[in-house]
Amino acid sequence: MVKDAPIVEFESAGLAYEDAPETLSDLSMRLREGEFRFLCGPSGAGKTSLLKMIYLAHRPTRGRFRLFGEDAMNAPRDALPALRRRIGVVFQEFRLLDHLTAFENVALPMKVAGVNQNQYREDVSELLNWVGLGHRMDARPPTLSGGEKQRVALARALVSKPDLILADEPTGNVDPAMSERIMKLFIELNKLGAAVIVATHDLHLVQRLGKPVLRIADGRLSHAAGPGGAP
Ligand SMILES: Nc1ncnc2c1ncn2[C@@H]1O[C@H](COP(=O)(O)OP(=O)(O)OP(=O)(O)O)[C@@H](O)[C@H]1O
Ligand SMILES: [Mg+2]
Numbered sequence: 001m002v003k004d005a006p007i008v009e010f011e012s013a014g015l016a017y018e019d020a021p022e023t024l025s026d027l028s029m030r031l032r033e034g035e036f037r038f039l040c041g042p043s044g045a046g047k048t049s050l051l052k053m054i055y056l057a058h059r060p061t062r063g064r065f066r067l068f069g070e071d072a073m074n075a076p077r078d079a080l081p082a083l084r085r086r087i088g089v090v091f092q093e094f095r096l097l098d099h100l101t102a103f104e105n106v107a108l109p110m111k112v113a114g115v116n117q118n119q120y121r122e123d124v125s126e127l128l129n130w131v132g133l134g135h136r137m138d139a140r141p142p143t144l145s146g147g148e149k150q151r152v153a154l155a156r157a158l159v160s161k162p163d164l165i166l167a168d169e170p171t172g173n174v175d176p177a178m179s180e181r182i183m184k185l186f187i188e189l190n191k192l193g194a195a196v197i198v199a200t201h202d203l204h205l206v207q208r209l210g211k212p213v214l215r216i217a218d219g220r221l222s223h224a225a226g227p228g229g230a231p
Contacts, residue, residue: 005069006030007164007195008054013063015049023049025219027063031197033163036190038206039199041216047199048092050216051166054197055089056080068163085113088162090170092199094153096141102128102148103137106155113160120159127155130185132178146173154182158189165189165196171205183209 008031015024024046031037039047052058053065056072065072067083075083096105103124110120128137131151141149150173157165165186171179183198183205190196197214200206206213213224 005066006032007035007068009064009066010053010060011064013053013060013065015046015053015058016061022061022219024053024060024216024221027060027221029214029221029223031164031195033195034190034193036187036196036211037198038209038211038213039197039216040201040203040206040213043201045216046219047216048168050221051089051168051197051199054164054166055087056084085109085160086163088157088160088165090150090154090157090165090167092168092172094141094149096149096152096156098141101138101140102133102144102152105141105152106159109156109160123159124155127159128152131155131182147175147178150174151178151182154185158185161194163194165194167196167198169199169201171200171202179205 008029010027010029013024013027014022016022039050041047049058053060054067056067059065059073068086070079070083072083097108100108106124106128107120125134125137128134131154133148133151136144136148141152144152150170154170157167167186171182174182179202186196186198187209215222215224
């Protein structure tokens with residue numbers, strides 16, 4: 001990482017899916033260490049598309065994009081996994097592996113990174129307990145409820161202590177008390193230095209937490225100073 005560089009930096013970037021008109025246009029934003037942003041906008045506006053660009057699942061089709069100070073537009077494919085390892089993602093559709101238990105799903109990023117199980121076993125259990133799934137660690141995703149799957153996905157995103165957390169509707173399937181708990185966890189991790197972007201339709205949470213809002217509408221991203229950027 002280039003020292004003191006923004007964690008995420010787009011300049012006049014655009015994203016077009018195949019021959020369609022641009023889904024996102026003239027995108028310019030910066031996210032620095034320790035910053036927190038909500039990402040709002042109507043369904044289909046491009047919130048997931050933006051998070052996927054940041055996660056390097058899609059590259060912008062024009063403009064400049066730097067991640068952890070590296071030129072992510074022109075980085076070779078084999079440089080991407082190292083950048084991705086610094087990002088924790090809670091996907092909108094969870095993406096859990098059905099043949100693995102909840103514990104194994106959460107542990108997977110550590111296992112893939114070659115970490116010894118003794119070093120992460122406790123972290124995995126602690127996170128699963130924290131999200132209220134201590135008693136379901138051996139369950140496989142097909143036997144979990146939507147909200148339980150979402151919480152496993154959350155634990156998996158956080159287990160590697162990422163520098164950047166991207167959460168796509170992380171409270172879409174849980175009750176209000178659990179939403180509150182999950183948001184508090186993001187805020188705590190943010191206080192410890194992680195940069196966080198949370199895409200959400202939950203305006204009550206956005207208003208109550210008072211964090212800055214990025215809003216996407218009509219293919220453009222705008223910055224709202226406070227929680228006024230309601231979709
Ligand atoms: N892989 C893809 N190929 C083509 N079009 C896509 C693809 N992914 C998304 N789109 C289109 O891009 C637009 C933005 O989609 P995106 O999923 O980013 O919206 P969103 O803001 O996350 O919506 P929601 O709130 O419903 O999750 C939509 O019109 C969608 O149909
Ligand atoms: Mg989405």
